[in-house]
Amino acid sequence: MASQYSQNLFCVSSCNTQTCRILLTKLDIINPCRRIVKFPGKDMKGIPIKPDSLATINAHQFEFEFELIDSESPLKSKCISPYNKLLQSLTDCVNKEHLPLSILQEVPHKWERYGDLVLLPHNSFLSSDWCKCVDLWKAVKTALHCDRIAKNFPISNNEYRKSQAVMLLGQTGLVRHLENGIVYCYDVTKCMFSSGNVTEKLRLSHIDCSNEVVVDLFAGIGYFTLTYLVYSKAKLVHACEWNSDAVKSLEISLMENRVRDRCVIHAGDNRIVAPSGVADRVNLGLIPSSECSWETACKCLKPKGGTMVVHGNVNSILIEPRLLSVASCIKDKYSVKDVWCMWSEMVRHSFHDILSRIYPLSSWTVEAKHLEKIKSYAPHIDHLVVVLVCKPVDCH
Numbered sequence: 001m002a003s004q005y006s007q008n009l010f011c012v013s014s015c016n017t018q019t020c021r022i023l024l025t026k027l028d029i030i031n032p033c034r035r036i037v038k039f040p041g042k043d044m045k046g047i048p049i050k051p052d053s054l055a056t057i058n059a060h061q062f063e064f065e066f067e068l069i070d071s072e073s074p075l076k077s078k079c080i081s082p083y084n085k086l087l088q089s090l091t092d093c094v095n096k097e098h099l100p101l102s103i104l105q106e107v108p109h110k111w112e113r114y115g116d117l118v119l120l121p122h123n124s125f126l127s128s129d130w131c132k133c134v135d136l137w138k139a140v141k142t143a144l145h146c147d148r149i150a151k152n153f154p155i156s157n158n159e160y161r162k163s164q165a166v167m168l169l170g171q172t173g174l175v176r177h178l179e180n181g182i183v184y185c186y187d188v189t190k191c192m193f194s195s196g197n198v199t200e201k202l203r204l205s206h207i208d209c210s211n212e213v214v215v216d217l218f219a220g221i222g223y224f225t226l227t228y229l230v231y232s233k234a235k236l237v238h239a240c241e242w243n244s245d246a247v248k249s250l251e252i253s254l255m256e257n258r259v260r261d262r263c264v265i266h267a268g269d270n271r272i273v274a275p276s277g278v279a280d281r282v283n284l285g286l287i288p289s290s291e292c293s294w295e296t297a298c299k300c301l302k303p304k305g306g307t308m309v310v311h312g313n314v315n316s317i318l319i320e321p322r323l324l325s326v327a328s329c330i331k332d333k334y335s336v337k338d339v340w341c342m343w344s345e346m347v348r349h350s351f352h353d354i355l356s357r358i359y360p361l362s363s364w365t366v367e368a369k370h371l372e373k374i375k376s377y378a379p380h381i382d383h384l385v386v387v388l389v390c391k392p393v394d395c396h
C-alpha cells in the first residue's frame with residue numbers, strides 16, 4: 001500500500017535537472033505520473049522514479065552527483081486515477097482521525113456507477129474503524145463525484161434473485177440506467193441488474209424477431225425483454241415475473257423505451273401465469289438453472305414448434321452424474337468444453353423428452369444451434385446459454 005502514496009526521488013542539483021530528466025527517460029525509469037519536486041532553500045530538485053529502478057541505476061555510470069531519497073512527490077492531476085483520488089482523500093481522513101493505515105486496504109478499486117449513484121462492492125469498508133471516520137461518505141462522494149452511495153451484497157441465492165444492496169448515503173436507490181441505448185429504471189436495493197449478461201444481450205440484439213412472439217419466463221426488470229422489443233423488434237413479448245418490485249420497474253422501463261404496446265406482463269409464477277401455445281421463442285434466463293420451468297416453456301410453444309433460449313450454470317470440476325450419462329465417449333478426464341457440450345446435450349435430450357411426453361401425437365426433433373459461455377460465475381462454474389430449435393417432424 002505504501003508505494004501508492006510515497007515515492008523514490010532521484011535528486012540532483014538544479015543545473016543538472018534537465019539533462020538528468022532526459023537520461024532517466026531514456027533509461028525508462030522516470031515515473032511519468034509524478035511531478036518533479038523542489039526543495040525550498042536548497043539548490044536541488046527530485047525527479048520521481050519508478051519503484052523498481054534501483055538495479056538500472058546501479059548498472060549505470062552517472063557523470064554527475066545524485067542522491068536517492070524516499071519522499072512524497074505529488075501526482076500529476078491528469079494521471080490521478082479515480083482509485084488514487086479516492087485513496088488520497090481517504091488517507092487524509094484516516095490520518096486526521098489517527099486510524100490504522102491498514103484499513104486503507106479496504107478501499108475499493110472498482111465500483112458500479114448508475115447516474116449519480118455509486119454501488120460499492122460488498123468487501124469494501126469492512127473494518128469497524130471506518131465508523132470513527134466522520135467525513136467518510138463526504139470524502140467518497142467528493143472523490144467519486146456522486147450524490148448517492150450504496151453497498152452491494154451478493155444477489156439472494158434463491159429463485160427470487162433479489163438485490164441485497166443497502167443505501168449508505170441518500171434516501172432512495174431508484175436509478176435510471178442507460179445501457180446500449182436501452183433505459184432501465186429500477187431500485188438498486190430491490191432488483192438485480194445483470195450487467196455481466198451483456199454478451200447475450202448483444203447476440204439477441206442482432207436477431208430479427210419481427211415475425212416472432214417471444215415469451216420471457218424470467219423477465220426480471222426486463223434485461224432481455226427490452227432487448228427483444230427495442231433491438232430484435234419482436235412482434236410481441238409476454239414477460240413473466242413474480243417479484244412485484246421487478247414488475248413495477250419493468251412497467252416504467254417499457255414506457256420509457258416506448259415499447260409498452262408490444263409487451264404483455266404476466267405477474268406471478270410463470271408455471272401458473274405463462275400463456276400456452278403462443279410462442280415462436282421462449283427465453284429462460286434463470287441461473288443456476290431454469291429447469292423448474294422447462295415443461296412450462298414447452299407448453300408456451302406454438303404447435304409448429306420454435307426456439308428455446310436456455311441459460312444455466314455448469315460446474316466443470318464437479319460434473320453432474322446426468323451429464324456423464326450423455327457423454328459421447330467415456331474419458332478419465334474431460335476438458336471444460338467437453339463438459340459444456342455434455343450440458344447442452346443433456347438440455348437437448350430433456351426438452352425432447354418433455355415435448356414427446358406432453359405432445360404424444362407428434363414426434364419431435366430438437367437441435368442445439370448455438371452454445372456460448374456468457375460469463376464465469378465462480379471458479380470452475382460457467383454461466384452458459386444453449387439455443388434449441390424444436391420442431392414436430394411433420395412441420396419441417
Ligand SMILES: C[S@@+](CC[C@H](N)C(=O)[O-])C[C@H]1O[C@@H](n2cnc3c(N)ncnc32)[C@H](O)[C@@H]1O
Pocket residue numbers: 159160161192193194197217218219220221222223224240241242243246268269270271285286287293
Ligand atoms: C436472475 S433474474 C434474471 C432476470 C433477467 N433474465 C436478467 O438476466 O436480468 C431471474 C428473475 O426470474 C424471476 N423468477 C424466478 N422464478 C420465477 C418464476 N417461477 N416465475 C416468475 N418469475 C420467476 C426472479 O424473480 C428474477 O427476477
